[in-house]
Each structure stands twice: as C-alpha cells, then as structure tokens.
Amino acid sequence: KPLVGVRSKMTVKGRGKWESSGGDRAKFGLTISEIIGAARYLDTHGMAESLILLHFHIGSQLTDIRAVKESISEGAMIYSELHKMGYKLEYVDVGGGLGIDYDGSQSTNDSSRNYSMQEYVADIVYGMQQVCDLENVPHPTLVSESGRAITAHHSCVITQVVGEIKAHSLGIPTDKQVDEHVLLTDIRELAELIDSQDNLQEIFNDASQYKEQALSAFKLRVISLEELAKIETLYWQIMETLQVRLKTAEFIPEEMQELPFNLSSQYLCNFSVFQSAADTWAIDQVLPVVPLTRMNEKPTINCSLVDITCDSDGKLDQFISDDGLSNVIPMHNIKPNEEYYVGLFLTGAYQDVMGDMHNLFGRLNEVHIFSYDDDPEDFYIEEIVAGSSVENVLSIMQYNPNSMAQGIKKLIDTHVSKGEMKPREGVKWTDFYENCLKGYTYLKTTD
Structure with a gap:
C-alpha cells in the first residue's frame, strides 16, 4: 500500500515576499474540511493506515519568527486532532521558510530575519512537543525543507x-570665447565662484536651470553644438564640486540626495x-x-x-x-x-x-572547491566544469553548428576557387569560425 501525506492550507500567513503561500488564497494545500474528507475517503477504502504525514508551508524566506510559532501551533493542533480521530500520522513536514540574513540587519526586512537557526529549530520542536503533550498524542517525526538556508552559502x-x-564624459575645453552666448558666460561664472558660495541649493538650482535653458536654446538654433557641450561640461564640473561639499553638510536637500547616484x-x-x-x-x-x-x-x-x-x-x-x-x-x-x-x-x-x-x-565556468584541513592550503579543487560554448547555446536554440560551419567553409572555398582569396587565408578564416563556435559565450582575455 502507498504511503499518503496531505498538505494543509494554513490560515496563518508568513512574513515577507512570499506571505501569500499561506492563508485562504494560497495556491497549494487542502482546507480542514478537505483534509477530513480525504482521510475518510481513505478509511472507506481500507487505507486509513496509509495516511502517515501532514505537511504545511507558509512561505519562503520567513523574516519574522512569530510566523513560525503561529504555524507550528496551528499545524500541531491539526496533527493532534487527526490522531484523535484515529488516523495515526507519524510525520509532520513543517515545510521550508528558514530565512537567510542577506543584509546582516537581523530584522524583518525582506532580505533578513529576526531569529537564529537555533531559535528556529527550538521553536518548532518545543511548539510541537507542547501541543502534543497537552493533547496526549505521540510526538511525530519532524521533517523540514529548508532548501534556501541549506544551499545558499555553497x-x-x-x-x-x-x-x-562613466556618468558623463571628461568634456571639452571651456575657455571664454569672443561673442559667446550669455548662458555659457553665466554658468562659467557660477563654476568659478562655487567655492566662495555657501548656499549649495541655490548653486544646484542655477546650474540645473542653465543646463535646461541651454538645451532649449540649442533646439531653437540659438546656441551651437560646441557651446552646448561647453555648458554640459561646466554643469558636470559644478555637480562634482557640490558632491564633495555635501559630504560635510549637515543637511542635504531632497533634490540633491540623488547626486551620488547620478554621478556614479x-x-x-x-x-x-x-x-x-x-x-x-x-x-x-x-x-x-x-x-x-x-x-x-x-x-x-x-x-x-x-x-x-x-x-x-x-x-x-x-x-x-x-x-x-x-x-x-x-x-x-x-x-x-x-x-x-x-x-x-x-x-x-x-x-x-x-x-x-x-x-x-550560457552557464559560467564552475570550480568545485572543498575545505580540507589536512591540505597544505586548507582546501582543494575537486573539479573544473567548463561553461557553455557557443555551439552548445546555438544547439539549444535549434541551430545546427556543424551545418553552419560547413556553410561557411563552402562559401570560403568558392572565394578561393575564384581567386578572390588565397588558400592559406581561407583556411585561417575557416579555423577562426570553427574556434568561435567552440569558444566560451562570455568575454575572454586574449594574449
């Protein structure tokens, strides 16, 4: 007879990005009435003893330990009640969800968790034990599926x-010229006086306005392309100076908070x-x-x-x-x-x-490294797995690399036979194409 398990659709919701894995709108799992119906269906067919596992899962990367506590409490009660109804379950699979502290904040951020692995295990074991003892049912064998926490570090x-x-180019020389446009003169004066000015917000506003006006003037053919380039060069010089001065500022206006990113x-x-x-x-x-x-x-x-x-x-x-x-x-x-x-x-x-x-x-080159204390370097490289080649990727996309290579060779042979290409050069280009097909899909350094 087969071994049967049922997955419960928990009313408890997880915390974080995957909280929809639990609750009434969850994709997977049976409601309480459906679990009872399934158990009784097995019973009517003489297979009640086949039902040996209860499973539940409330989401991946659980950020808050309270969600774990609540799910264990609910799951333990379902297990206990089924046991009292005569279905002698032996296993409870508490699913996955053990989070990883990606950002190191030990918080309920989506990329963190506010608990340790020891606390996670203790809350599951103690929570299940407490309910089972109160309900006077046997302790089940606990199973977890914490794939992320087990494999992420490897x-x-x-x-x-x-x-x-770069966010902007080095620019061009901005020396003053005779009869230059007033916009260029104004932004140059702003750049020259910036170190003596205290109102950084005003400097930012003026520079931004000059740049916008210059673009409009260029579109209307009022200033030349070279004048526009000079204004842009001065604008970025001003922004870089502002960024340096803002590092020691007590307050940074909202409009200027994006400067580090814009200049990065x-x-x-x-x-x-x-x-x-x-x-x-x-x-x-x-x-x-x-x-x-x-x-x-x-x-x-x-x-x-x-x-x-x-x-x-x-x-x-x-x-x-x-x-x-x-x-x-x-x-x-x-x-x-x-x-x-x-x-x-x-x-x-x-x-x-x-x-x-x-x-x-395609796939990157892989190196399998093992930590080994008896090794002089404390580790050893077990295996190097080559990444995808161009012909591998083309084959996946339903191209035929061999046919492509033959087509190129035939074309080159035609040029050689017509005297349009020397035989040695034809061989060179044929080999080059075939080597490209065998090569790595990513950039590689050349000698």
Whole structure:
C-alpha cells in the first residue's frame, strides 16, 4: 500500500515576499474540511493506515519568527486532532521558510530575519512537543525543507570588471570665447565662484536651470553644438564640486540626495544577471556584493554594476550598506591593465535552476572547491566544469553548428576557387569560425 501525506492550507500567513503561500488564497494545500474528507475517503477504502504525514508551508524566506510559532501551533493542533480521530500520522513536514540574513540587519526586512537557526529549530520542536503533550498524542517525526538556508552559502559568482561606463564624459575645453552666448558666460561664472558660495541649493538650482535653458536654446538654433557641450561640461564640473561639499553638510536637500547616484559610474562585469543572479532581477533579491581585488585598500568610488547583455535590466543597483539599502556600492578605481574582480555571494539557492539563456549567455565556468584541513592550503579543487560554448547555446536554440560551419567553409572555398582569396587565408578564416563556435559565450582575455 502507498504511503499518503496531505498538505494543509494554513490560515496563518508568513512574513515577507512570499506571505501569500499561506492563508485562504494560497495556491497549494487542502482546507480542514478537505483534509477530513480525504482521510475518510481513505478509511472507506481500507487505507486509513496509509495516511502517515501532514505537511504545511507558509512561505519562503520567513523574516519574522512569530510566523513560525503561529504555524507550528496551528499545524500541531491539526496533527493532534487527526490522531484523535484515529488516523495515526507519524510525520509532520513543517515545510521550508528558514530565512537567510542577506543584509546582516537581523530584522524583518525582506532580505533578513529576526531569529537564529537555533531559535528556529527550538521553536518548532518545543511548539510541537507542547501541543502534543497537552493533547496526549505521540510526538511525530519532524521533517523540514529548508532548501534556501541549506544551499545558499555553497555557491558564489566571481566576475571580472571589464570596463567602466562613466556618468558623463571628461568634456571639452571651456575657455571664454569672443561673442559667446550669455548662458555659457553665466554658468562659467557660477563654476568659478562655487567655492566662495555657501548656499549649495541655490548653486544646484542655477546650474540645473542653465543646463535646461541651454538645451532649449540649442533646439531653437540659438546656441551651437560646441557651446552646448561647453555648458554640459561646466554643469558636470559644478555637480562634482557640490558632491564633495555635501559630504560635510549637515543637511542635504531632497533634490540633491540623488547626486551620488547620478554621478556614479557603472562597472561593466563579465557575466549575465539573467543567468547567474536571476533572483536580483526576478524578485529584487539583495545579494552581498564584495570587491575581491585590493582588499587592503578602502574602496572610495561609488558605482553600480551592469552585465554584458544587451538588456537594460541586466544590472545590480540595490546593495547592502550601513544605512540599509543603497543604489551604489563603493569600489576601487579601475587601474589600467589590472584584473579587478567582484564577488556575488549567497547565490547557491536558486540561481543554478532559475538562470536562463536570455541574450544567449550560457552557464559560467564552475570550480568545485572543498575545505580540507589536512591540505597544505586548507582546501582543494575537486573539479573544473567548463561553461557553455557557443555551439552548445546555438544547439539549444535549434541551430545546427556543424551545418553552419560547413556553410561557411563552402562559401570560403568558392572565394578561393575564384581567386578572390588565397588558400592559406581561407583556411585561417575557416579555423577562426570553427574556434568561435567552440569558444566560451562570455568575454575572454586574449594574449
């Protein structure tokens, strides 16, 4: 006979993003009347002893321990009553939900939890024991499904910064010219006097107005393209000076609070958010991000991270900071010819299965590392798994790489036979194309 379990649709709701997993509108589970109906259906067919498990689940990443306490109290009562009705359940599966403190705040924020793992376990065991003892029913075997908490720590993503997208260019020389437009003269004078001015709000307002007026004037052909470029250059110089002065200001006006973000760079990283950090895009999960190069130096450059896909959503712009969440993160300045790496941590829960082929970037290269105290380095590399090749990705998208390579070779052979290409050059281009098909889908450094 089969072993049968039933899942209860709990009236208790969880806390956090997945609180809809519980309550009357929950997708899964049976109501109390449906559970009783199912149990009696089994009984009428001589299979009452097959019903051995009660399961419930109130959501993933539970942020508040009170939700756990309430669910255990309700679940324990359902188990006890079924036992008294003659259904000798042996197991209670308390589902998943054990959260991870992604942001370190130990709070009820969506990316945190206000309890420890020890407290979580104690509340489940004690809560179930207390109800069972009061109801005089046997203690069940407890089962949990805390997949996120078990697996999140096992994996991280290490990506190289391959470029920097600046918020604005270096600009052009802004020397005074004869007969220049008054807007250019005014904003230059503002830039020259900024250090002697105390009203930062007024400077910000004046500079913003000059920039807006300059754009309108350019559209009406009142100023030239070069004059517009000079005004933009001076505007950004003023904003950078304001940002420095605001660091020591007692109060920052609301309009100017976005200056650090507006002036921040975007570091271009060699990965795909949709493949390797899908949670950040799909559910706004905040992951710990840490620079892994020059760790003995304080990072001072505010930036956000963008990937190499051609999708504007391919970015990370929510980071953990001392004051909560921030849309920028401090990194080091990028030095020429330096390999600068960034780590995304706690990615082991869902990224491997949620990652998709968006923009045709496949799986990353993987390195399986084990901690081992007897090793001279305290760890060893067990295995290196190559990431997706171009031909792997093309095959998934129902292209035939072999046929594509043959088509290119045939085309090159035609050019060679007509004398339009030397045989050696034809071989070179054929090999180049075939090597591209076998190559990695991500950027790779060349010698």
